[in-house]
């Protein structure tokens with residue numbers, strides 16, 4: 001056992017690389033927001049595969065659609081047209097108010113494409129060493145470029161030299177952004193998550209988003225909003241930045257877009273939609289027929305079943321119930337987030353709560369050491385939200401009662 005890992009983490013299996021601190025649990029199947037492990041133990045899924053399983057598990061509309069698709073064609077190639085690429089792109093354009101989409105398979109790939117767009121945007125207007133503004137506590141992925149954009153030294157450690165051309169600023173501080181970029185002709189873009197996920201569920205304020213939008217317009221920068229985790233209806237709007245009434249120029253998506261089938265997308269507005277020309281970017285799996293069907297069906301089912309409204313309502317209820325039980329207790333710092341993306345920050349590291357909750361039949365995660373994160377499927381009912389509270393609150397209270 002690696003001494004740096006919490007006690008519950010089992011030694012890696014002999015043939016997979018030792019990249020994850022895993023719980024001693026293997027999930028075998030699920031139904032709705034419930035999952036069962038290989039020993040038959042049942043859990044309430046408060047994590048949704050980290051904001052991925054939008055429709056929960058074994059959804060009665062999604063499963064037959066995917067079965068139909070698998071029997072027809074799983075993968076073709078971008079050498080050919082994939083009709084559902086156009087269909088999903090048209091839908092994302094409608095929902096975002098932007099204009100064009102590039103498809104890939106993961107969040108980091110979507111962000112990588114965004115970073116390439118920003119650099120070429122600069123090169124196209126004669127900026128040879130373009131720089132991109134990124135944020136403290138940001139998480140954008142684990143490729144060399146996206147880990148360089150990430151604001152977490154733990155993610156970067158051991159992988160230097162980092163990619164250059166990033167300027168880092170604190171969130172929600174327009175003066176800091178102005179100061180960090182003052183007189184710098186090489187800035188081409190500002191890039192952030194509307195609600196930071198891995199960094200501890202930190203929302204960008206609506207007025208800050210509007211200020212950054214205005215600054216980007218004034219200086220001719222791209223506004224690039226990573227909605228990989230906070231997007232796809234999780235906050236009760238399709239995209240979290242829409243609460244501020246603004247539009248980005250570039251918006252990477254992934255996680256919840258395919259309800260569990262790997263898929264990523266970069267949605268771009270007029271300022272960025274025509275930067276890539278044939279030969280500039282591409283990927284083998286991106287936009288493949290299975291992933292596109294998953295995206296098309298996920299969005300269709302979300303609309304049919306009113307899941308944005310559900311995320312907003314049940315999220316409010318969950319947040320209110322947690323606030324009622326926890327706020328004011330010594331050791332509880334803050335409850336943050338929106339809709340079904342919530343973080344409860346404690347005053348001390350609480351990673352062990354992941355195991356305690358799992359033992360009690362609830363799946364959660366802890367991010368940024370001391371923030372309990374809930375990102376359940378968007379089908380969560382009010383009653384199931386109450387069940388989360390009923391399991392989670394006593395565990396937190398018992399933990400707070402222990403001396404650190």
Ligand SMILES: *Cc1c(COP(=O)(O)O)cnc(C)c1O
Pocket residue numbers: 105106107108109111139140141142193197198226227228229230254255
């Ligand atoms: C998860 C995440 C990513 C990375 O996505 P992967 O699919 O793991 O590469 C990027 N940005 C944000 C905001 C994320 O939450």
